[in-house]
Amino acid sequence: MSTPAHDDPLSDAPLSAGPLSRERSHLAASRSALRAMRENVESLDIADVTANWVNAAVLEKQIEDRIKALADLSETPLFFGRLDYLHAPGAEQAEGGEGELFYVGRRHVHDTDGDPMVVDWRAPVSQPFYRASKKDPQDISLRRRFGYTGGDLTAYEDEHLSDPAEAAVTSKLLQQEIERPRVGPMRDIVATIQPEQDEIVRAGLSGSVCVQGGPGTGKTAVGLHRVAYLLYAHRERLARTGTLVIGPNRSFLHYIEQVLPALGELAVRQATVDDLVAHVEVRGADEAATAVVKGDARMAEVLRRALYSHVAMPTEGIVVVRGSRRWRVPVYELEEIVRELLARDIRYGAAREALPQRIAHAVLVQMERAGEAPDDRVQNTVARNAAVKAAVKAVWPQVDPAKLVLRLLSDADFLAEHAEGVLDADEQKAVLWVRPARSVKSARWSPADTVLIDEATDLVERTHSLGHVVLDEAQDLSPMQYRAVGRRCTTGSATVLGDLAQGTTPWATRSWSEALSHLGKGEAVVEELTAGFRVPTDVIAYASRLLPHIAPGLTPVASIRENPGFFEIRAADAGTAGVLAACRELLEREGSVGLIAADARVPELAAALEAAGIGHVGPGEENTPAVRLTLVPASLAKGLEYDYVVLDEPRAVVDGEPDERTGLRRLYVALTRAVSGLVVTHATGLPPQLD
Template sequence: MSSAPGSIDPAADPHIDPRTDPFADPTADPEAALAGERAHLAASRACLRRMREETEAIDLRDVGGNDVSNKIVTSLIQTRIAALADLADVPLFFGRVDGRFADAPDVSTGTAPVEVRADPSRPVERFWIGRRHVHDHLGDPMVVDWRAPVSRSFYRATRIDPLGVELRRRFGWTGGELTAFEDEHLTDPGEADGKSAILAAEIERPRVGPMRDIVATIQPDQDEIVRADLGQTVCVQGAPGTGKTAVGLHRVAWLLYAHRDRLNRSGTLVVGPNRSFLDYIQQVLPALGEVEVGQTTVEDLVANVPVKAADTPGSGRLKGDARMADVLRRAVWSGLAAPTEGLLVVRGSRRWRLPSYEIEEILDGLRGRDVRYGAARDMLHQRLAHGILVQMERAGESPDDRVQDAVARSKPVRDMVNALWPAVDPAKLVLRLLSEPEFLAEHADGLLTADEQAAILWAKPARGVRTAPWTPADAVLVDEVADLVSRTGSVGHVVVDEAQDLSAMQCRAIGRRCTTGSATVLGDIAQGTTPWAATDWSETLRHLGRADVRYEELTQGFRVPREILEFASRLLPHIAPGLAPASSVREAPGSLDLRAVDDPQAVDNTAATEAARLLTHEGSIGLIAADAQIPALAAALREAALDFRQLGTEADETRLNLVPASLAKGLEFDHIAVVEPAAIVEAEPQGLRRLYVVLTRAVSGLTIIHNRPLPDELSAA
C-alpha cells in the first residue's frame, strides 16, 4: 500500500515498504486516498527505474566465454532493458484488488498460470495490477503483471463469484497522471451494481495513431480467450468492435509470460492482412513489455520470388484453391526415373558395382517413406553408398563411415542421383507449370478442367525466374513447393488476423509455420472481401491444419456505437445470413449522419469540408472511399489546405487519414466520413462486405456523404 500524505516518501527511502502505510478511508477523505495512490505510483516508478538501472549496470564482458555466447547474453539483456522502459504517457497500473486469497499468489514474472482461490480466514492483501511486474528492493511486488494469476480476479470477479476480492479499484488517467479512482465493494450487499464510469471512459477514449492495448478494459469473455492454454488453438469469430484483434495480441503476451522459456526457443508470429494493419498494431505488444514478437503479412511470409503483377479475381481464386496443392505435389515428384543400368564406383584399383534391381529397391523404399522430396534425395546418396559398402564387406574389406561418406560424394553417385532423383528448384518448377500448357495439363489432369488450366496460365511465356510476371498467389505456390522439397520451420504460436480472407493455399502456408505449435485464428465471416473469402470457419481451420480447435464468438461490441452498428448490420442478411447481429454496450445519439449532395461534382469538396469539420473534434479521422476515388479526394484535401496522410504510402502520421476502402479492414478511427457507398459496392464482387467493413470503422461518429442513392441493402427493414 502506498504512503498517505505526510508520511515518509518511499521513493526517497528504499528501506521503507510503501505497503505498510494504510490508505485514508476514501469515503471519508477521497483526496487523501488519491494522494496515497499517487505516492504508490511515484514509488513504483522509482522501483522500475532502479530495476532498469540494475539491468543496465550488469557487466557483460566475457560473461558467455566466447563471442557467440556473449552476443546472445547481450541480446537478452538489451531485450530486458527495453521491456523495463517506463513510458511517460502509459499508466504503470490501472487497477487494484484487495482480497483474501487461499495462498499467497505467485506474482513474479514468467510463472505458469494457476488459479487463485478465496480464503476468508486470511488477512486482506492488496495488489496493484499493471502492464508489467515491478518489485521493490526486497523483491516484493509494487505492481503485479496483468498476466499473473492474481490479476485474473481483477478481470473476472463478480458479486456472485468474487474470487476472494473484497474491493476492486479502477484508476482514471490523463496522459501519465493518475487523476481519479473508482471502487467496487464486491462483498457489500448494500452497494448497488452500476456501470463503471472510468471503464466506459477508457473504452471510449479518443485515439490518434496506432492501436492501443486494452489491458485495462479486458472483459471476462475476452480474458477467457486470452488465458487459453498454449497447446490449444483458438478460433475467434468477432463482430466489429468486439476487440478480437486486441484479444489475439494480448493472448500472445500472456503466452509469453506463462511459457516464456518454451516460446523464446520456438518463437511467436503475428500474421496480418497488410502493412497498414501491422503499422496500426505495432505498439500494442511493446507497451505490454513484449518486444520480440515477429509481425508479418502473408506476402512477406512467402516472399521467395519478386512479385510484379496481380491476378484477376478468377485466376487468384483458382491459384488459391486447395487442389493446387495436389497439382504441385504431382509436379514435384514427376521427375523421378527408373534406373536403366547399375552403379559403378572405382576406388583405387577396385571396381564396385550395384545392380539396377537393388537400386530400384532403394528407390521404392524412399518413395514409400513420408519424407520431403529433398530429404529423400539426400538419403539416396547415402543409400547408394551403403549398397557399395555392402559389396566391399562381402569382398572381405572393412570400410567405415568415412568411406561411405566419400562414396556418397563421389561423381558416379552424384550423377546417378541427379538422373534418378533430380533436384527441384521451387520457383523454376512453378514457372514451368504456369508457362507451359502441356506440363500443367499433365499434372492437373483430373484436378482442374481445361478452362481452369487456361485461366491460371500466364499470357506470355516467361524467360526466367527474375523476369516472370509473378503475382502474390504465385508466390504462395512457390512456398508450397519449397515445403514439399524441404520442411518449413515451425514456431511455437501464430496469431492470424483477418483469417476469413485467406485462400486455402495461404492457410496452408501459415499452417506449416505452426505445425509443432498452436494458433489463434481471428476474423469475421461477414467481413470477408476476397473472391475466396471463407463462408464458415471449418474449411479455413482444416487448411490451416488445425483439427482440435476451441471456437469462441464475440458478439458484444465495446467501441462502435449501437446506432452505427445497427445501421451497418442491415447488410448482414445479404452478406452473412448465418451470423447474428452484434450488440453494443455504447449508445451515442447523433453519431450517424447521412448527408445527400445534390451536385455530383460537389461530392469531393463536400468531403473535404466535412474532414475539416471533423478535425475540430478530438481523436483520429478517416476519410474512406472506393480506391478509384482516392486521387480526386486527395486533390480536394490539398486544395482545402488540409494536412493528411494517405494510407498505403510512406507519408508522416497525422490525425486525418485518407483511406482506400481496400485498406480499411482492421483499422478504426474516432470519426469517419464515407464517400459514395454505392461506388464501394460496385468496385469489387464482394462490395457489400467491403462496405460493411468500412461502415464499422467508426468509434464516435459516422458521416455518409453521397450523391448516388445508397445501396438497397441499407434500406431500413
C-alpha cells in the first residue's frame, strides 16, 4: 500500500497538487451534479399530471421524499472510496467499461447525460470495495480510500490489489475512521464495513439471519445497513410490505434514528416491542417471578384454550323463513360445520365470519334440491337472517382479547380450567392479580400483560405481516415477546441482533436456537461477529473477565483497534468527589462523555453535577453540542456508546439487580460503552469476578 499525498495528519508527506487536486475536483463536480438532480425534482410541475387530489397528494409526498433523499449533507462525504477495474464489470454491472473506475458513496449521483459520477455503496459494482483482497482481487487493480475533515477531502490512500509485489497493509485511513471520536447520535459505517459484515448486510431477503456479536462488533450498524441494502435491492416489494426496526427503548431508537436517513432511506419505521403491543395503557409492573411466567411460551396455549372455550356446540337446529318457505338445518349438520371450522387452521374471528356463510350454504343446498336456483345474493341474505345470526352468537360469540386476558388474570377458576397440565399451581398463583380489576380501563396492566393481549388479538384476527423486521438487543426478549415480533414477519424475513452475554432480564435468552424457534424463524442462519471495532483493547480485555461467569460458551471479542485506549481504575473516597473529578478530566478531551451508574445512584449524582456546575443530559437528550456529558442509568446503557465513560461503583451496578448473574451482565454492558477511554471509580471494593 502506498502512502499518497494529503494534508490530513496521516503522515508527514507533502501536499500533492496532482491526484488529490483531481479528486477534489471530482468531489466538487459530484456535489454540483447532486444539486442539479435535486433542483430537477424540485422543478417538477404535477398540476396537469394527476386526475384527482388523492393521486396528487401521493405524488407530492413521493416528490418530497425524493428531495429529502437527495439532500447534500455538507459534513458527510459524498463518496469515500474508488475502485479501478482491470476489465469491464459483468453484464449485470453494465455501467462499467474497460479500465473504468467507480467512486463509491452513500447514494447514486449522475451527470446530465445520465453517466454515474458516484455509485451507490449497495450496487453490485461496489461490492469489491468491501470484499476484494490481495488473495481475491475480484478484478480490481486499485482500491482507493479517502480521508475527510468535515466535508473536505483531505487525504487518500491506495491499495494495489493486482500487484503481487505489494504487501497487504492495514489501512490507516480505515483505522482512523473506526477510531474517530463519537459525538451525537450513531452514524453509518458505509466507509468501514468489513468483509464478514458485508456478507451479512448483503444476505438475501428471503432468508432470516441472526447475528451474535459482542460489544463493539458493529452488529447494530450491520442490521441497519442490511435494511438499507434490502430497500435498494428489493425496493418495490418492501414498499408494499414495509420494514421495521425494533429497539429496546426510546433512548436507543433516538441514538440510531439518523443512520438510515443519512443513507437516503426515510420510510423505515422504528419502534419498541412495547409500542407494537400497546393495546391498553400500561400502569402497573410485575414482580420478576410473575413476569417470567407471563412471558413463558406456554401462556400461548393457555390463551388458546381460554379463547376457544367460548365455542359451544349447537343444541338445536335452525329454521330459516324465506317468504312462504321454511328451511331447517338440523343440529347434527350444524355440529359438522362447527367441528370442521374448529379443525381448520384459521383465526377465531375468521371462523366466526365463515360460520353464517356455511349455514347459508347448507340452506342453499336444500333450495337447489327443491328445484330453486339461488345465487350468491340469496346466500348473503340467508347469512344475515335473524335466526342464523342468533345461532352464530350462541355458538361462536365475539370475544374481546383484552377482556379475555382480564378474566384469565382475575378469575382463579377460569385460569385453572385452561391452564391445567400447562401451568402448575404456583405458576397460576403467580400470574393471578392480587386485586382483580373490574374493567379493562381500570386494570393496572403491566408490560407483560400487553404481550398476552397481543397474543390473544392474533388468535382472533391475524396480525399484519411486514416484508422485513430488524430486532436489536434481542437477547432480552421473553418467549412471548419473540412471538409478538414473529407475528409481524410471518410472511417476511428477519434480522435478529444480540449478545447472549448482555442479557439482563430475568427471562433473557439462553440460546439463539430457542429464541429463533419462538420467533418462528427456526431456519435462520446464525452468524457470530468477534472482531471488535468500537471498544479499546484494554477495556474489552478487562470486561471479558466477566464472560466465564455470565456466558462461558461465548468467544471473547478481539479488539482490532491500534489505540489501546485510556483505561484507569480509581479508588475514591465515599461521596461523589472522585466521580466529578473524572468527569471534569474527560470533558477536557474531544468527544462525548457518559457517566454510567446504578439506577439508584443517579439522583444523587445528578444533584452533585448540578451543584458543581457541570452540565449534563439524559439518554436520548443529546441534542445540544455544548453539553457533552450524559448521565446514564445502568439499565438504559445497552446499545449506547460514548467516547469516554466514567463508570461509578461497579459493585452498586451488580447489587442493583435481582441476582448476581444478571448484575454481572449489567456490569459487562456498562464496562463496554466506551470508544476511546474508561475510568472506573469505586469507594467500595470491586466485584471479585473482575480480579
